Amino acid sequence: MAGAFTYAPAIAALPFVSFLVALFLGDRMPKGGALAGIAATAGSLLLSAWVALTVAGGATYNQTLYTFIEGIDTFELTLGILIDPLTALMLLIVSLIAFLVHVFSLGYMNDEGETGLPRYYAGLGLFTFSMLSFVYASNILMAFMFFELVGLCSFLLIGFWFREAAPPSAAKKAFLVTRFGDYFFLVGVVGIFATFGTGAFAGAESFPAIAEQALNGEAEVTTFFGMDPQTWFTVLGLLVLGGVMGKSAQFPLHTWLPDAMEGPTPVSALIHAATMVAAGVYLVARMYGFYALSPTALAIIALVGGFTALFAATMGVVKQELKQVLAYSTISQYGYMMLALGAGGYVAAVFHLTTHAMFKALLFLGAGSVIIAMHHNENMWDMGGLKDRMPVTYWTFLSGSLALAGIVPFAGFWSKDEVLFEALIHGLGSDGGLGTVLLAAYAMGLLSVFFTGFYTFRMVFLTFHGKPRTETARKPHGVGWNVKFPLAVLGVLAATIGFLNMVPLEKLTGIHLSFLHDWLAHGGIEMTTSETYGTLLHDVAGVTAHYPLGELGTTLASAAVSLGLALAGVGTAWSLYNVDEPTEHTDKLGSLKTVLMHNYYQDEYQVWLATGVTYPLARAADKFDQGVVDGVVNGVSSVSLFGGGRMRRLQSGVVSNYATLITTALVVLLVAFGLIGGWF
């Protein structure tokens, strides 16, 4: 049957072809390879849609396509494709955003007369290929490989304007920081292979399945350092989490993301907002069956997520540049997803991942549109009053902002509410440390709702409302259809995509509205459905729900609290910044503002770690290498050369010496072996 799955490899292969085309033929093509990229991503989008429809029909796909290392009496290393509802959803998101970003790039890059376009489109193509391959990777090694490839593309694209000072440095930073996390990931991958003998995500022979059996005493696994299986699985999970925290910019590895804004804005939208940053969260969701077995890992994930959400939101409050605000907001929103995953809200996390991809891509593209208009000035204090001059951008940006702030009925409200709701009920219901941690994480998540509302609308008001504060803002540069079209598509989606899963409304009205729950709960491959995860969470990790006000009451109360806080944030911003001539109210924060502007001195302490700790360590290692290791090596070689010199001297050149030596040696041998052999 030549169904959609037969063509699944083409979803990733098409952008790869566009990468090759842009790289080798981009110079000779009218738009520097843009058209190839648009065609390829449109193809991927259509195929993804077909795949999603097939999956909706109940089919799944889990197939090894290529074995690149045959294992003899051990595991094999393979490449394969795994498509279940989660994959299908993510494929759709990635290919949609990639397509829109390619279109937008026509306006942002081509129309602005940028040079190096083939390199740009080659980077986008390679990224899209890698990301899509990562999404449907069937095992963790393949996932790791493409995880690294998207990291590489991120590096290349952040540093696109490599002739300026800041972008290459930012690219390097992004590469190094995420790499730091990836070391743990790699160790985790090796550990998983060593423990389970497989890296498969799904199926009866997958490592989450084996891990569960091992905890039930039905399977044997190799653990290390004398740990019991549960502890060891926690260790493995946390190792992989290292990569996740790097890629999804979670505290303390979030520092690279704000700097990554040095890249072109469409790149920020695609890579550093909607897709690559989501790779970390997606990975946790992909192997959720494994994390669900370890309450400790869940607690850590939730805590990291909640803390990051609040931490980043506070920094977003004082930023002056449009993209910086969005960057911190991105970090904060991924914190929510991690919080959801840690709190057992698998569906909530995926839901928020979906809505966030839409509205954050929209906001970035909107910001890109503003930046075009402002002749690449990103400082919000130089803007103001743009709403009348660029209405399409304004209204779509507003749609995205409402979604981000979590105002009903925009997308972000439904997903963020569900995240907080899950954290709350599981925090209340779970016993022991896990419950406490979840409640603490919930509190942080809740608090950051207020900040989110505030910084979002501070950004909106400063940019679009009031009076223009500079000449450029008075006469902005116009934008073309290729900018407005992606904005319009995403603007509509940001407003509506939340309808996928309106849990509070469902509970209120009794009408079935939680479609995403259905999508993820059924029809997946055994062990990868949200239903299984729910059972696992409850049985193994001890995550239990508790509704203090009854199910409906709790739901509504939670929604009301988060909406109230969001509105409070928006309202504060309204009163402070929706005026003709806004002033820098954040100055009133005093020294706190300095701390916030310096991002809590995160960069400073990381630099100190590098120069104050790592560098002396490296020097010590170098000393050891130069002195001890080289010393031994040199010693050996001088002894050898000295010995060699002695050997040479034996060869005197006088033949009678040789005869003497030969005869003596023979006599010595005769005597020695005569004594041994007892001849005498």
Add this chain to the structure above:
Amino acid sequence: MTQLALQMTQSSWTALAPTLLLGLSALALLLVDSISPEESDSTLLAGVAGLGSLAAAVTTMVFLFGGRGLPTEQGGQGIVSLFGDQIVVDQMSLFFTFIVASVVTLVVVASSDYLRDHRYKAEYYTLVLLASTGMSLLASANSLAIAFISLELASLPSFALVAFLKSNKGSVEAGLKYFLIGALSSAVFAYGISLVYAATGALQFDAVATAIGEGVQTGVLGIGILMIVGGVAYKTASSPFHFWAPEAYEGAPAPISAFLSSASKAAGFVLAFRVFLTAFPVDVAGAAIDWVLVFQVLAIVTMFVGNFAAATQEKVKRMLAYSSIGHAGYVLIGLAALTGGVDQSQVLGAGMAHLLVYGFMNTGAFLFVALAEYWGVGRTFEDYNGLATQAPLACAAMTVFLFSLAGLPIGGGFFSKFTLLMATVNSGTWLLGAALIINSALSLFYYTRVVKAMWIEDPADGLELDDYPVGLYTAVVAAGVVTFLLLPGFDVVIGFAESAASLV
């Protein structure tokens, strides 16, 4: 009955064809020379010599693949034994004849250029072929008398060949020294043979073994065996009988150095393998002398002496000479690791396989030196600076030889050293294995010096090669290609080597 016997005789005679081909070509060369004594047409003489040796090499190969020298029970055509078991043609003799004949072919092809400005070409080729006849006969020798005669047949022309450059003092001096040490060693060898004969009353190898089994005077036999070890050590250039080698190899024309260090060494080893496994098997001769221990001592000493001395040389040819001594030490593992209970075919086969690979890579390396001498670039490492800019192909081949000699996986030397190492592991002679590893590591140092000089260093001013001799190039490149092909093709070599080793 008579007819059958005749048939058998005919087929038996043909088994010696490779040896006969070598000898007959030598005679043919003398004939050509006497018809036109002033004929200095290098091509004709080299052609006759080259064709003769190539024919011998091809014949042995045909024999090997055709199953000659393999017992009929194993699907072969049977082991041929001639002259009342004085001469035997089995897979081992064919294997070594192949090494000798292919080395001679390379050497002859290379010599056609090397000798361009020299006189007495016919004599040169004749001597080479006569020596190789002796060597291939040595591979078939099945009695101590034949062994001694073929050893002399191999040695005497070699003395003359080393001294071939009559106007070159170094060459003449080297020849004389070689002759003197050779005379001493031959005396030791002959005395050893006489003592063994005195103890056992037999010269034929199997008869010797039988006699020892029936009980002999161990003292006399032990001294005799040890002296035969001396003779073998001389021929293989192993310590402490190696003193002739550096000087002879350095003084001789480079193709002759290649010939002596590859073919002559192989011939020495085949003699050792056959004598010690057939005439003095460990289980019977062990009472008189534990010759495995003797070879262990010799192997370790030889490895260290050869490699350590090579490390401090300034001249490439002399470095190769010492490295050739070191390699004799490696091959000695084939005898030294024959401790009780170990699989003989594996250990001995490893030594044989290494000799075959070594035959190509070492010959190639010396022929490259011949090429350098031909160009007159000088003898030291520094003189080779930047040669790759002028002769990249030859330098690439040389790089393959050197790295393969060191045991890097760029040529067959990697696998042959590896099988030797496995032999030491399987026999538990870890000291030999350690010596092998240490010395291989050390050898990488001095081989790399040549590679570095050729490829990395800047050429000296005015380094200009205007002439690319076809014969030398052909020989060097052919040896390089074979060395490289022996990496994937090592299975075939080790297959023959192990099956041959199991027959002795």
